[in-house]
Amino acid sequence: MPPADATAHPAKHDRLFDRESEWAELMGFLRDPQPKATLALVSGQPRHGKTFLLEAAAQATGGFYFDGKAAAEKESLRRLAERLAEYAREPNPPHWHGWEKALDALFALGDRQPATVVIDDFPDLVGQSPALPSMLYGAYRRLDREGRDNRTRLVLSGGSPAIMKRLFSGPSPLHGLTSLELVVRPFGYRQAARFWGIDSPRLAVQVHAVVGGVPAYRGDLVCDDVPSGPDDFDAWVCRTVLNPRVPLFWEARYLLEGQADHADRALCHSVLVAIADGRSTPGGIADRIGASLGDVSHVLAVMGNQQLLYGEPDAFRPGLTRYRIAEPLLAFEHAVAWPHRARCEQEDAAGVWHRVRATFDSVVVAPHFAQLCRDWATHHAARETFGGEPRQAARGTIADPGGRTRLDADVVVRGSVGGVPGRLLSVGLARWNETLDVHHLERLRHIMSLLAASGEYARQTVPACYSGVGFSSELRAAEGRGEVVLVGADRLYHGE
Incomplete structure (x- = not known):
């Protein structure tokens, strides 16, 4: 159960690399002493470390954490009841027939002492229970009407900042209740080098051009396989991102299919190939792939909303927008691996890499290095x-x-x-x-x-x-x- 009214910020978990500012903001919210239930929104794309951060925060504050996986409403309520009973050390889980009673039970945790309550992947729950945001708003209103000294610190999280924004902005009943909005982003390139334990700046640029600053790629997707030095980079590429037995090999496909589900995926792949090949304007992309400008603009908007692409105005011609791929792994995939996947799956990674090594330097690393230089200039x-x-x-x-x-x-x-x-x-x-x-x-x-x-x-x-x-x-x-x-x-x- 939560500790009694401690306001000092708990120390960050030893396994949580960096994230100093995110931890400070989150702890400031969770340790806010005001006698009022508050709400925070935390978002971040998959693999960026959002869940690990929230689990560490709940553990550090003695709070309750629930992962809201996509499931039928009855199943989600059953899982929540079981987790809550386990947390409260109650022998029998409650039986709820709707979210109203479940939310009241969660807010009751903060009636006598500050209570951290984290609901991860909240949009998945809303997908099966569209009225959930309205019911949550009703729970906050009941607390206000009853004048209860309730100090529940509710954290709702979702994978996509765009989805969370749609749920909690504009006409949403919860708009205006939020006191913290936190986005968990990939590590900056300097943080990423430290996270991977890379001392050589040149090697750090090369590795970042493949995996960027996504923390899960090191642990979950390559099982802590780190290049031992600059001379090991080529072999590292062959045994990880070009190796079908390693999860990182399949990750780029997952990124696109998991995020770009509102557009034609074949066209999305073609657009990404064109951008990776240096075509950065809508007209140039349309010309490269032989599609209409309208279709290309639609795909660019969809992938931009999902933060797969960044559209940026030209420094001297503001009316000209140039697009670049936001996720380095997607750029690597579509510039290097995409045309040779069949050979990779036949376990010819070394042959593929020998063929595309020069392309990697000129088409992937060179523009990536230029972007890192822009990041250096501003940060x-x-x-x-x-x-x-x-x-x-x-x-x-x-x-x-x-x-x-x-x-x-x-x-x-x-x-x-x-x-x-x-x-x-x-x-x-x-x-x-x-x-x-x-x-x-x-x-x-x-x-x-x-x-x-x-x-x-x-x-x-x-x-x-x-x-x-x-x-x-x-x-x-x-x-x-x-x-x-x-x-x-x-x-x-x-x-x-």
């Missing part, structure tokens, strides 16, 4: 690095009238300078397997001159070069003169 770069407070970083393209072509900038950083938002702080190039030289700096200077000619305020814009392998001595000398910012893999993971 880790010091204010002094670009002479302002970075707020956003994106890819940008600008027309070059003289060359009759378009020039790309991989890391365009905007932010605040002296309280003025939206300033162009930096324009950068990112190259994964290329040593950058002074001609790259000259290219950046040319881009900046084109921007200035177009009316962009670029007099204080800092050119930046990002490389996974290094920089020439001449470019290092230019850095020493303050002419350019250089960011290598080591600075990406350890510097500002």
Whole structure:
């Protein structure tokens, strides 16, 4: 049973890696001393560690945890009654004929002392009992009318932030009752490297380009198989993500089939293949797969709502939206593994990997490295690095009238300078397997001159070069003169 009115935050479970801010927010909610029942919403995609976090929080506070699996209403109520009886050490479970009595019993836990009550996968319960949110609202209203000193801290969780938002926003009767909304996201790339125990920045980029920051991929899906070093990466790919006997091999298919159920899955696969191949605009994707722009736009909207894709405006042409795959494993699957699955299933992983290794570097790791550089600019770069407070970083393209072509900038950083938002702080190039030289700096200077000619305020814009392998001595000398910012893999993971 819950401990008596303890307000100090319990220590985080030793097995719960990082999640310091999430734990602090959750404990702040669960240990809120106000004499009133409160509500929190916790969401996060599968495998991101939401359930593990909630189970640890319930255990640390002596609370009640119930996993609301998809089942008929009667079966869910029976399971809940059994769990509650076990929690309360009652010999016989109650027999409820509807959710109203069940909810009253859960809220009764907080009548005499603070009580943590967690209902995980709440949307699955609502799927079989559509009136459940209204009944829950009624339970809160009864507590108010009766004036009970009830300190139930109810946490409802769901796998998709989009689904939770639909359940609890707008016309929902529970809209306005929520005092905490917490989204459990994948680890950032630096956290992910620590979680996997990888010291080599270059190896960390490669592994992150395959599995991203999803914590369950290390434990549940590859059974803690971690590359022993940079020389083990190729073998690690063959024995994990290209190995049909390992669960990670099937995960990308599960991600798409589990989330994109409102659109034609074959078209979804084609769209993902096109994006992985470098087609990032709706028109480019439609042209690549031979589908109508309307059908492609529909699929992009569906996968965007499910957070499988991110749509981002071009840094210099805000009306142009570019799409990228949100989950690195999906990008790896559709750029590398998808065309060769039959051979992988015939246990020819080494042959497949030998064939696609160069594609992995150019099509998967190179754009992923550029995205990590954008993340570094907005989350880790010091204010002094670009002479302002970075707020956003994106890819940008600008027309070059003289060359009759378009020039790309991989890391365009905007932010605040002296309280003025939206300033162009930096324009950068990112190259994964290329040593950058002074001609790259000259290219950046040319881009900046084109921007200035177009009316962009670029007099204080800092050119930046990002490389996974290094920089020439001449470019290092230019850095020493303050002419350019250089960011290598080591600075990406350890510097500002």
